[in-house]
Amino acid sequence: MKYNYLKFEKRDRIGILTLDRPKALNALNEEVFKDLTCFLESENVNDIRVLIITGEGKAFIAGADIKAMQEYSPQNAYDFSETGKRVFDLIANLEIPVIAAINGFALGGGLELALACDIRVASEKARLGLPEVNLGLIPGFNGTQRLPRLVGAGNAMYLMMLGEGITAQEAYNLGVVQKLSEPDLVLEDTIKLAEKIAGKSPNALRLVKEMVREGLELNSKDAGKMESKEFGRLFKEDQKEREEGVNAFLEKRQPNW
Ligand code: CAA
Numbered sequence: 001m002k003y004n005y006l007k008f009e010k011r012d013r014i015g016i017l018t019l020d021r022p023k024a025l026n027a028l029n030e031e032v033f034k035d036l037t038c039f040l041e042s043e044n045v046n047d048i049r050v051l052i053i054t055g056e057g058k059a060f061i062a063g064a065d066i067k068a069m070q071e072y073s074p075q076n077a078y079d080f081s082e083t084g085k086r087v088f089d090l091i092a093n094l095e096i097p098v099i100a101a102i103n104g105f106a107l108g109g110g111l112e113l114a115l116a117c118d119i120r121v122a123s124e125k126a127r128l129g130l131p132e133v134n135l136g137l138i139p140g141f142n143g144t145q146r147l148p149r150l151v152g153a154g155n156a157m158y159l160m161m162l163g164e165g166i167t168a169q170e171a172y173n174l175g176v177v178q179k180l181s182e183p184d185l186v187l188e189d190t191i192k193l194a195e196k197i198a199g200k201s202p203n204a205l206r207l208v209k210e211m212v213r214e215g216l217e218l219n220s221k222d223a224g225k226m227e228s229k230e231f232g233r234l235f236k237e238d239q240k241e242r243e244e245g246v247n248a249f250l251e252k253r254q255p256n257w
Contacts, residue, residue, distance in 0.1 A: 001038060001039070001042060001044070003020075003035040003038070003039065004031060004035060005019065005020050005021045005026075005031060005032045005035050006018065006019065006020055006032075006035045006036065006039055007020045007056070008039065008044060010044075010048060011191065012195075012198075013048060013049040013050065013195075013198045014048060014049065014050050014051075014052060014191060014194045014195060014198060015044065015045065015048035015050070015051045015052065016052045016054065016187070016191075017039065017051060017052065017053050017054070018053075018054050018055065018056050019032065019053070019054070019055045019056060019060075019061055020056045021056070022055075022056045022057030022058075022059070024062075024065065024067075025055075025057070025058070025059035025061070025062035025105060026055045026056065026057070026059050026060065026061040026062065026110070027061065027062050027063060027064065027065040027066070027067075027068075027109075028061060028063070028064050028065060028084065028109045028110070028113070029064075029065035029068045030068070030080070030083065032065075033083050033084065033087050036087050036090075037086075037087055037090065040087070040090040040091065040094070041090065045094060045096070048096065049096060049097075049194075049197075049198035049202060050096055050097045050098075050099065050194040050195075050197050050198045051094065051096055051097070051098045051099070052098075052099050052100075052101050052187070052190050052191065052194055053091070053098065053099070053100050053101070053113070053114075053117060054100070054101040054102075054103055054186075054187060054190070055103055055104065055110075057104070058103075058104045058105070059103075059104040059105040059106075059110070060100070060101075060102045060103055060104055060105060060106040060110055060114065060126065061105070061106060061107070061109065061110025061113055061114075062105045062107050062108070062110055063107045063108025063109045063110050063111075063131070063132075064080070064084070064108055064109040064140065064141070066135065077140070080140070081140040081141065084109060084112070084140060084141035084142075085141055085142050088112065088113060088115075088116035088141055088142060089116070091113070091116040091117060092116045092117075092213065093213075095206045095209070096202070096205070096206070097118050097119065097194075097197050097205055097209065098116075098117040098118050098119075099117060099118065099119045099120070099121060099190055099193065099194055099197075100113070100114035100117040100119070100120045100121070101121050101186050101187050101190035102114055102120055102121065102122035102123060102126045102128065102168070102177070102186070103123050103126065103183075103186050103187070104123060104125070104126050104127075105126065105127055105128075105165070106122070106126060106127075106128045106129075107127070107128070107129055107130070107131055107165060108129075108130060108131055108132055108139065108143075109139075109140070109141050109143075111128050111129065111130055111143065111176075112130075112139055112141040112142060112143040112146065113141070114128075115142075115143060115146040115147060115150060115176075116142070116146065118209060119178050119179075119193070120176065120177045120178055120179075121177070121178065121179045121180075121181055121186060121189060121190045121193065122168040122171060122172070122177045122179075122180055122181070122186070123168060123180075123181055123182075123183040123186045124168050124169065124180050124181065124182060124183060125168065125183045126168045126171075127165030127166065127167065127168070128165060128166055128168065128171045128176060128177070129159060129162070129163070129164055129165035129166055130143055130147070130159050130160045130163065131163045131164065131165065132160070132163070133160065133161065133163040134163045138160075139160065143160075144156075144160065147159065147160070147176075149216055150175065150176065151174050151175045151176055155174045155175070155176075158174075159174075159176075168180055179193065201241040201242075201244075201245055201255070201257055202241070202257060203239075203241045203242075203257075204234075204241065204242075204245075207230055207234075210230075211223075211226065211227050211230065214226065215227070241255075241257050244256060244257055245257075
């Protein structure tokens with residue numbers, strides 16, 4: 001498929017999706033969302049084990065497109081917010097693990113996209129933040145909801161009220177980012193991480209993701225019950241990956257899934 005603002009490359013079992021609008025620091029506008037929707041709903045995502053999302057040039061994504069938003073009516077702004085949420089939910093709801101490789105600025109909507117991914121790896125030189133308050137705005141792509149669920153309300157308020165980019169090290173200390181890399185090695189290190197994850201049971205990975213994401217929306221008692229149910233289901237006869245994983249361990253060999 002031909003995209004205006006995306007590049008996609010497949011390396012063995014890993015897919016690498018690159019936001020490709022470097023002149024505007026990969027800012028998110030309606031065309032970019034259109035490309036992302038097309039990609040995320042395409043078959044490209046079905047035959048990979050892990051998806052990496054990164055940005056071309058010096059930014060991961062510098063946020064929603066401020067120039068495009070200048071002329072928005074309240075209805076336009078509402079629709080844009082809903083579109084962004086829909087696209088980010090497509091990312092969050094993919095059955096495979098998704099890793100953000102944060103090569104540079106991840107600001108506003110850019111950080112919100114990274115928050116929709118399952119894991120974030122960042123360049124030590126990246127700056128991350130939610131600067132919307134400097135524009136008289138608030139995060140509009142679910143950042144006010146995803147960030148507190150990831151790092152707690154206090155840390156989320158700190159970032160949203162401060163409105164300044166923080167260093168990657170600070171983001172790592174707060175738990176926004178799970179791994180830091182030397183600037184030139186971000187993608188390489190993320191691919192290595194993705195390859196390790198790609199070697200695990202796809203079914204187990206899918207379930208881990210489902211339990212965490214759905215569990216966050218439930219109370220802990222119901223979430224625990226959901227986990228027991230899925231754990232029990234893994235012992236049904238048709239659960240070939242569980243059978244293969246356990247057999248491989250007992251036979252002292254690598255599992256083949
Ligand atoms: N939207 C549109 N264009 C953007 C942009 C954005 N979010 N961020 C950068 N650009 C454009 C700049 O206007 C500039 O374009 P021109 O060359 O045509 O002037 C180009 O990208 C390069 O940017 P800079 O010259 O500013 O680069 P820099 O290295 O000096 O600064 C930066 C980098 C600190 C990231 C700075 O560009 C910046 O502060 N960007 C805006 C960040 C921001 O406020 N993001 C939040 C957006 S609102 C949002 O995201 C709301 C939401 O949740 C829905």
